[in-house]
Amino acid sequence: MKVGESYSSRDVFGKTLVELAEEYPKLAVFDADVCASTMTKYFRDRYPKRFYQMGIAEANMVGAAAGMATTGWTPFVSTFAVFLATRATDQIRVSVAHADLNVKLNGAYGGLPTGRAGATHSAVEDIAIMRAMPNMKILVPADPVETRAAVRLALDTPGPVYLRTVRCSLPVIFGGDHRMELGKGIVLHEGTDAALVSTGMMTSRCLEAAESLGREGIRVRHIHLGTVKPIDREILCAAARDCGLIVTVENHGTTGGLGGAVAETTAEFSPCRVIRVGFPDIFLESGDDELIFAKYGMDAEGIVSTVKRALSSGRKK
Numbered sequence: 001m002k003v004g005e006s007y008s009s010r011d012v013f014g015k016t017l018v019e020l021a022e023e024y025p026k027l028a029v030f031d032a033d034v035c036a037s038t039m040t041k042y043f044r045d046r047y048p049k050r051f052y053q054m055g056i057a058e059a060n061m062v063g064a065a066a067g068m069a070t071t072g073w074t075p076f077v078s079t080f081a082v083f084l085a086t087r088a089t090d091q092i093r094v095s096v097a098h099a100d101l102n103v104k105l106n107g108a109y110g111g112l113p114t115g116r117a118g119a120t121h122s123a124v125e126d127i128a129i130m131r132a133m134p135n136m137k138i139l140v141p142a143d144p145v146e147t148r149a150a151v152r153l154a155l156d157t158p159g160p161v162y163l164r165t166v167r168c169s170l171p172v173i174f175g176g177d178h179r180m181e182l183g184k185g186i187v188l189h190e191g192t193d194a195a196l197v198s199t200g201m202m203t204s205r206c207l208e209a210a211e212s213l214g215r216e217g218i219r220v221r222h223i224h225l226g227t228v229k230p231i232d233r234e235i236l237c238a239a240a241r242d243c244g245l246i247v248t249v250e251n252h253g254t255t256g257g258l259g260g261a262v263a264e265t266t267a268e269f270s271p272c273r274v275i276r277v278g279f280p281d282i283f284l285e286s287g288d289d290e291l292i293f294a295k296y297g298m299d300a301e302g303i304v305s306t307v308k309r310a311l312s313s314g315r316k317k
Contacts, residue, residue, distance in 0.1 A: 003172050009147050012081070012148055019049075028076070031054065038165075059088045059305075062105075066099065067287065069125055077103075077105050081164060083108050085130060086104060105130075105163065110252075113166060114167055116232075126252070128253065137182065138162045141165070143204065144204035145173070146178060149180040173204055183227050189210040191222075193220055195243040197258070199250055225258065225299050236265050240270035244273075248277060249277040278298070
């Protein structure tokens with residue numbers, strides 16, 4: 001993979017499971033009748049005896065995976081994020097998180113996956129739900145390289161892990177030697193006028209926004225958080241002290257997701273002004289993805305406008 005090229009995030013996820021299967025002989029994959037969409041079909045075709053097609057029964061699937069985890073296996077449960085985080089919430093909470101079992105969860109089609117599928121398939125609250133569960137770790141990779149790294153990190157991290165992936169293709173941001181570290185963010189762009197904090201697919205948009213702002217003489221610090229929980233308190237507090245203004249950007253509702261986590265962290269340890277860019281308190285409409293993102297200020301142009309409006313108000317701290 002080369003920087004600037006684009007690859008399907010879901011395709012990378014499915015192929016990475018196959019690539020790691022020999023290295024992790026106790027890895028099994030559970031699917032809820034969406035393997036052709038989440039691309040776990042690659043694992044099914046290569047390792048059929050380690051693949052479990054559970055049908056459209058997400059709660060049962062999670063329970064079965066939890067049982068397998070008690071025998072020393074590492075099950076990777078995969079289905080659409082909206083169904084995993086809501087329909088199977090009780091089983092994830094009681095059977096996986098409370099028991100602190102080594103179950104990995106792939107929430108596919110996270111956030112606005114495909115606007116034409118409508119509100120029922122948009123997962124704008126999954127991170128908030130998972131973040132509230134004790135023992136749960138949350139990974140939201142920014143590009144294809146980090147998606148591959150996130151699958152390995154999930155397998156190497158003891159206990160429950162929620163990996164959030166998206167349907168669309170993403171541009172490559174990181175080099176091939178990129179590694180994810182649990183609870184550690186990355187500064188992608190230096191500056192002290194303001195700080196952009198992003199996760200997942202919004203990181204490439206924030207990179208574009210940071211470069212655009214730089215051409216206007218506005219130097220923003222851009223931080224990517226591939227791990228939403230645990231969160232990198234140190235990198236956020238440094239941004240709060242140095243910049244005084246943080247703008248968070250996420251493909252998620254503004255309640256309880258990345259913006260909520262950043263606001264909670266800074267309020268407690270290094271207070272500053274935090275503006276959250278994401279979907280408001282709504283169920284999303286059906287339509288073209290990019291038009292919906294633009295409507296809510298979640299394209300590069302909208303992010304630039306938000307930062308400039310915040311700076312022009314004269315209230316950074």
